[in-house]
Amino acid sequence: MTRVFDDTGKSIAVTVVHAAGNVVHQIKTDDVDGYCAVQLGFGETEERKLTKPELGHFKKLGTTPSKIVKEFRLEKNDDEIKTGQVIGVEVFENIKFVDVTGTSKGRGHAGTIKKYNFQRGRKTHGNTNYRERGSAGANSYPARVFPGLKMSGHYGDEQVTVKNLEVVQIDKDNGLVFLRGAIPGCNKGIVYIRKTKQG
Numbered sequence: 001m002t003r004v005f006d007d008t009g010k011s012i013a014v015t016v017v018h019a020a021g022n023v024v025h026q027i028k029t030d031d032v033d034g035y036c037a038v039q040l041g042f043g044e045t046e047e048r049k050l051t052k053p054e055l056g057h058f059k060k061l062g063t064t065p066s067k068i069v070k071e072f073r074l075e076k077n078d079d080e081i082k083t084g085q086v087i088g089v090e091v092f093e094n095i096k097f098v099d100v101t102g103t104s105k106g107r108g109h110a111g112t113i114k115k116y117n118f119q120r121g122r123k124t125h126g127n128t129n130y131r132e133r134g135s136a137g138a139n140s141y142p143a144r145v146f147p148g149l150k151m152s153g154h155y156g157d158e159q160v161t162v163k164n165l166e167v168v169q170i171d172k173d174n175g176l177v178f179l180r181g182a183i184p185g186c187n188k189g190i191v192y193i194r195k196t197k198q199g
Helices: 052-061 112-116
Strands: 002-005 011-018 022-028 037-044 066-073 097-103 159-171 176-180 191-195
Touching (some): 022 052, 022 066
Antiparallel strands (some): 097 191
């Protein structure tokens, strides 16, 4: 993350995303596949790191193997998109807001205070239950714990989508997109950016 300054000199916190060099591997159409989509690849990889089905997929299409492959749905068939074409940040020129999907930072096994913002217990009058969650609430009836009860456990390392992030500016020369606010994941993590579906 960094910051940029607008025309009035106001500081805006932004996240910089490198979004250049996306290769079009496959174009899916209504006639052949039953839906419209474009399959993009990001980052080159060696053939020895691919499975045989993945390698056969790229050889059939005649494109360079990519480390990350992702499909993006289209509203209709677009004749301007061709296999092997490289798509950069120019697609964000007339887009004001985007949704960003990524994998959040893994935090291991976490307690309920960190995971769900539970309150801790008091530290006076002999109480020693500071950070434990307390009773699960089950009695002779229903004699079990209901599914979904908030307890300590694995926290983070899951798919998260942050919606309606403003595109502050783009840098075509370096292939960078400046998004207002924070996005999920760690530094140098992989995220997927798409035009927001909300109005």
